[in-house]
Amino acid sequence: MTFILAIDQGTTSSRAILYDAKMQVAGSAQKEFTQHFPRAGWVEHDPEDLWETVVETCKSVISKVGISAKDIAAIGITNQRETTIIWDKATGKPIHNAIVWQDRRTASICDELARKGFASDVTARTGLLLDPYFSGTKVKWILDTVEGARDRADDLLFGTVDSFLVWRLTGGTRHVTDATNAARTMMYNIRDGQWDENLCQMLDVPMTLLPEVLGCDGEFGVTELFGAPIPIRGIAGDQQAATIGQACFEPGMMKSTYGTGCFALLNTGDTLVESKSRLLGTIAYQLNGKVTYALEGSIFIAGAAVQWLRDGLKIIETATESQPLAMAADAQQDVIMVPAFTGLGAPYWSAESRGAVYGLTRNSGPAEFARAALQSVGYQTADLLHAMGSDWEAGAETRVLRVDGGMCASDYTMQFLADILNVRVDRPAGLETTALGVAWVAGASVGLYPNQAEFASTWSLDRSFSPEMLTAERREKRDRWARAIDATLQV
Known part of the structure; x- marks a missing residue:
């Protein structure tokens, strides 16, 4: 048993990666699935698509590497967070499509709860804001909404994607999740480490629906789906898994993941920081029974802006075309895109805002749109870092940002990020830090992989990007971005 199978169930695709005894990638498989947009601002997945692509990619990578299930010591699962599924405990069949984290349909529910005075209580207990982003209102x-659902609530189970996958993998014997x-969910008290009865009452959610909560390195069950028993020994939400994979184990260390969205986490150690800048206090990870906290800034649209260039505007055929196109943009134009396609996340939290483009001229074209899309990631990250420094004194001292995710392959985007942040940006040798993080948790749990300190020592650098932009230019660009944000929020 010298392999670890990492399942990475993401927003647009499912992946399975096999790691060998030295934590090197032995093989991988990936499959995209359909996105459903029933109405403006609504985003859904068919849970069966999530399940089928996970099973298919797992079987594919096992076959590709040429091993059997008996060679796999453990499984680790990382997943798109907040996406919500409710299923029948007898049949395992979902009663509705999964409502994705990007979905904004519950904005009116959040507004009503805020009018009733619940917002401060939600933040105090969960570290979160009262927003449609989180699972509770979903x-x-x-x-x-689903006919008869409340009448048969005792027969139903709720879970985020990890929980649904474990239920299926274990043949319906384990209804569990991890602390991250x-x-x-907006129903879990991160101070007390348990589901919060008051919050569940606020949302009118029966606590019988909720899974058991374990640490990231818990014993989540055993699957025999692939031909032999394999224990599931690691689970973490995707951004927390990336934090682990980036070895951000010391307070003050920070990572930012650039995938469909952008998520920056700052390790705050034993301290749960109460944000005054509308950031989130959250659990970074729970290992060996100990909780480590983080400040998090969540940007809804990062790589999705490039997908929009491809699928919406159709000005590129592949994401990799965005960099050379952006580099060809007219230097005399300064087009700014605020990609609020599904509202604005931290630190603005405006569910009703929608995307906007500023500074267009008669000469603006595909190149200027591509540059604006890539630069929007840097501008949004800059607002997050500023807010983190305001909330936590140690956050202001962060001078290195570790990055990962698909957009990090773009040197142009990473250089602009370093310039607009005025910090060094470190890109690791391996960009698949999310899967690596949960693979390490699972592998360490069964004694195959090294301890935390030794794992941290294996982190290796691909390239550093140092700030090159002049202070005056940076200030001018940040000021123009701030005006664009203000105008978008007022529409």
Whole structure:
């Protein structure tokens, strides 16, 4: 048993990666699935698509590497967070499509709860804001909307994607999740480390629906789906898994992941920081029974802006075309894109805002749009870092940002990020830090991989990007971005 199977169930695709005894990638498989947009601002997945692509990619990579299930010591699962599924415990069949983290349909529920005075209580107990982003109001919406759901609530189970996958993998014997996923539901008290009865009552969610919460390195069950028993020994939400994979184990260390969205986490150690800048206090990870906290800034649209260039505007055929196109943009134009396609996340938290483009001229074209899309990631990250420094004194001292995710392959984007942030940006040798993080948790749990300190020592650098932009230019660009944000929020 010298392999670890990492399941990475993401927003647009599912991947399975096999790591060998030295934590090197032995093989991988990936498959995209359909995105469903029933109405403006609504985003759904068919849970069966999530399940089928996970099973297919796992079987594919096992076959590709030429091993059997008996060679796999453990499974680790990382997943898109907040995405919500409710299923029948007897049949395992979902009663509604999964409501994705990007979905904004519950904005009115959040507004009503805020009017009733619940917002401060939610933040105090969960570290989160009262926003449609999180799972709690999604659960309430499904229970209130699906005919007969409330009447048979005792027969139903709720879970984030990790929980649904474990239920299926274990043949319906384990209804569990980990602390990092529970912390994103708006029903879990991250101070007390348990489901919060008051919050569940606020949302009218029966606590019988909720899974058991374990640490990231818990014993989540055993699957025999691939031909032999394999224990599931690691689970973490995707951004927390990336934090682990980037070895951000010391307070003050920070990582930012650039995938569909952008998520920056700053390790705050034993301290749960109460943000005054509308950032999130959350659980970074729970290992060996100990909780480590983080400040998090969540940007809804990062790589999705490039997908929009490809699928919406059709000005590129592949994401890799965005960099050379952006580099060809007219230097005399300064087009700014605020990609609020599904609202604005931290630190603005405006569910009703929508995307906008500023500074267009008659000569603006595809190149200027591509540059604006890539630069929007840097501008949004800059706002997050400023907010983190305001919230936590040690955050202001962060001078190195570790990055990962698909957009990090773009040197142009990473250089602009370093310039606009005025910090060094370190890109690791391996960009698949999310899967690596949960693979290490699972491997360490069964004694195959090294301890935390030794794992941290294996982190290796691909390239550093140092700031080159002049202070005056940086200030001018940041000021123009701030005006664009203000105008978008007022529409």
